[in-house]
Amino acid sequence: MSHPKDHSHQHDGEHDHDHDHEHDHAPIESPQEPTGTLRYLEQALRELLNEKGIITAAQIAQQIDLQDSRTPALGSKVVARAWTNAEFKQALLANPLEAINETFGLTITTPLELVVLENKPNLHNMVVCTLCSCYPRMLLGIPPAWYKSTDYRSRVVVEPRAVLREFGTQVPITTEVRVADSTADVRYLVLPLRPAGTEGFTEDQLAALVTRDTMIGTALPQFEQA
Amino acid sequence: MTDSHPEFPPPRFGVGDKVVVKNGPPETHCRTPYYLRGVNGQIIELIGRYQNPSLLAFHKPGLPKLWLYRVRFDQYKIWEQYNGANSDSVVADLYEHWLVPVKEHSNVAP
Numbered sequence: 001m002s003h004p005k006d007h008s009h010q011h012d013g014e015h016d017h018d019h020d021h022e023h024d025h026a027p028i029e030s031p032q033e034p035t036g037t038l039r040y041l042e043q044a045l046r047e048l049l050n051e052k053g054i055i056t057a058a059q060i061a062q063q064i065d066l067q068d069s070r071t072p073a074l075g076s077k078v079v080a081r082a083w084t085n086a087e088f089k090q091a092l093l094a095n096p097l098e099a100i101n102e103t104f105g106l107t108i109t110t111p112l113e114l115v116v117l118e119n120k121p122n123l124h125n126m127v128v129c130t131l132c133s134c135y136p137r138m139l140l141g142i143p144p145a146w147y148k149s150t151d152y153r154s155r156v157v158v159e160p161r162a163v164l165r166e167f168g169t170q171v172p173i174t175t176e177v178r179v180a181d182s183t184a185d186v187r188y189l190v191l192p193l194r195p196a197g198t199e200g201f202t203e204d205q206l207a208a209l210v211t212r213d214t215m216i217g218t219a220l221p222q223f224e225q226a
Numbered sequence: 227m228t229d230s231h232p233e234f235p236p237p238r239f240g241v242g243d244k245v246v247v248k249n250g251p252p253e254t255h256c257r258t259p260y261y262l263r264g265v266n267g268q269i270i271e272l273i274g275r276y277q278n279p280s281l282l283a284f285h286k287p288g289l290p291k292l293w294l295y296r297v298r299f300d301q302y303k304i305w306e307q308y309n310g311a312n313s314d315s316v317v318a319d320l321y322e323h324w325l326v327p328v329k330e331h332s333n334v335a336p
Contacts, residue, residue, distance in 0.1 A: 113273055113274065115273075115296075130259050130261070131257065131259060157261065157304075157316055158305060158308075159309065159310075160301075160310065160314065161309070161310045161314075162309075173310075173311050174311070175311070176311060176313035176314055176315060177310060177311065177314045177315075178298075178314070178315045178316070178317055179315070179316045179317070180316075180317050180318075181259060181316055181317065181318040181319075182319065183257045183258065183259060183318045183319045183320065184257045184276065184279070184294055184319035184320070184321065185273070185276045185294060185319065186273060186294075186296070186319045
């Protein structure tokens with residue numbers, strides 16, 4: 001990647017010029033890792049930030065650890081608490097992050113706005129980011145690969161019910177399917193409906209029913225009555 | 227974040243207002259999806275003021291901040307061939323400068 005002002009040739013379709021840049025490419029550390037321009041770009045950027053003292057390698061490692069530590073388990077706990085505690089549910093819908101931090105002793109901070117979408121008998125919410133891959137990482141961790149696929153992102157706003165069926169999810173025609181497209185500074189968590197027959201369940205038993213996909217809105221909590 | 231523009235005007239729209247999304251090309255970095263341009267919708271929530279993504283994309287402070295709304299669109303108004311319930315909808319988060327008011331009972335395209 002040379003600076004534009006150093007470019008003598010035009011990138012207008014003629015790509016038969018010699019690729020004779022002077023720097024050495026970094027060695028490929030593992031044959032399993034992705035290669036190509038993006039990989040080199042990531043490595044070059046990371047090393048530059050490191051060399052210039054903007055971000056240390058330790059900070060990068062810490063951030064990776066933090067990202068990896070976030071899993072849908074936190075979201076499941078939040079939903080199970082909302083199902084069993086009306087006061088918490090009210091606080092969660094009004095001020096999601098504040099309610100979660102206070103109740104679970106966390107210190108999640110983000111410049112983004114977390115919004116909880118409550119499913120109702122006549123309203124089913126599902127979440128997408130048609131522009132990229134916005135996702136409530138603070139509660140669910142890293143998004144699944146399909147969430148970022150062009151296929152899901154383009155189809156879910158055109159034929160949400162067909163997409164739901166492919167996930168094995170049937171939503172009655174009398175229920176509004178509402179697709180939340182996170183196009184800006186809002187991140188969405190779906191609060192699914194508590195399944196019937198779970199009245200005697202503990203919070204832990206309930207949390208086990210709340211899978212990642214139920215909080216994205218592509219699935220419904222499943223409970224087989226004995 | 228400190229807001230250096232306390233004189234910023236109040237929100238132009240309120241909950242329940244009918245709006246249409248502008249149908250022009252984006253000025254720069256755009257958060258308004260193409261499939262919603264020119265479509266009529268209704269404000270369901272005022273989220274707050276956020277830094278302008280078109281400026282943030284160019285390493286500028288993104289000020290003045292812009293009002294951000296949650297706007298609900300009927301699926302059948304977005305897609306002529308929509309196959310689902312009449313009540314099915316999309317809700318997108320849109321900045322105020324992309325929205326134009328629609329007069330009550332008006333079916334006129336922008």
